[in-house]
Amino acid sequence: MTGGHWRDRPAQVGPLAPPEDVPEWLRDLVAATASLDATAFTRVTPPPVGVPRPAAVLILFGDRPDGPDVLLLRRAETLPAHPGQVAFPGGAAEAADTGPVDTALREAAEETGVVPESVLPLALLPEVYVPVSRFVVSPVLGYWHTPGPVAPVDPGETAAVARVPIAHLADPANRFRVRHSSGYVGPAFAAPGMLVWGFTAGLLSGVLTLGGWERPWDETDVRDLHVALRMT
Numbered sequence: 001m002t003g004g005h006w007r008d009r010p011a012q013v014g015p016l017a018p019p020e021d022v023p024e025w026l027r028d029l030v031a032a033t034a035s036l037d038a039t040a041f042t043r044v045t046p047p048p049v050g051v052p053r054p055a056a057v058l059i060l061f062g063d064r065p066d067g068p069d070v071l072l073l074r075r076a077e078t079l080p081a082h083p084g085q086v087a088f089p090g091g092a093a094e095a096a097d098t099g100p101v102d103t104a105l106r107e108a109a110e111e112t113g114v115v116p117e118s119v120l121p122l123a124l125l126p127e128v129y130v131p132v133s134r135f136v137v138s139p140v141l142g143y144w145h146t147p148g149p150v151a152p153v154d155p156g157e158t159a160a161v162a163r164v165p166i167a168h169l170a171d172p173a174n175r176f177r178v179r180h181s182s183g184y185v186g187p188a189f190a191a192p193g194m195l196v197w198g199f200t201a202g203l204l205s206g207v208l209t210l211g212g213w214e215r216p217w218d219e220t221d222v223r224d225l226h227v228a229l230r231m232t
Helices: 024-035 100-112 166-170 198-211 225-230
Strands: 053-064 067-075 090-092 119-124 128-130 135-144 158-165 175-179 185-191 194-196 222-224
Touching (some): 024 135, 024 198, 053 100, 053 198, 067 100, 067 166, 090 100, 100 119, 100 158, 135 198, 158 166, 158 194, 166 185, 166 198, 185 198, 194 198
Parallel strands (some): 053 135
Antiparallel strands (some): 053 067, 053 090, 175 185, 185 194
8 A cells, every 4th residue: 555646736625527417316415515624524633744645435326226325345354454344445545546536446446346437426525534544535426327246356355345225324223323442432324234333434424414315313322333243
């Protein structure tokens, strides 16, 4: 994992696609990215002094007859960092990457088999520093206009790939908060065979709000992380 040169210049934050190219059900979300800061998504910790480690993730929305969904993956249990956790496709920038969109699409292809040409980049969210991994992450919103098959490309990195319905994630029955032994308390989602928490859940929670999909849920329901993991 090496730092990409696109960190040397500011990235455009906000919409990337013309409004007429954005599906109607995604327009409110994309429009809302025009004036955001990282506090809309997760706790903000400033990066340490020095050159930050750039990374990007792809928040990829698809549209099926039964409603829209988002692409998630579960990391392999053998990975040294974040083993078994649910995440968006993404990873560290490489020197050849031209920007966060390029990084996010490349990583999605390497991890899940998503064809980059099948994705319309919609918007770039404010970058967020993740203290655990020491990455400064740029989340990229994308629309999967020509969906194709997805699966773990390298089982040593990715254990599972799933298209999770937005309606399932927005269902109050599938939302709660988790408490980590470190004292961290944050949003979580129960998905089929998956527990989404941490950085990814923070982004998902913010996206549901901005997209107008959030439904009232019990924010006082706080579960110990190890208990919540056993329930998936």
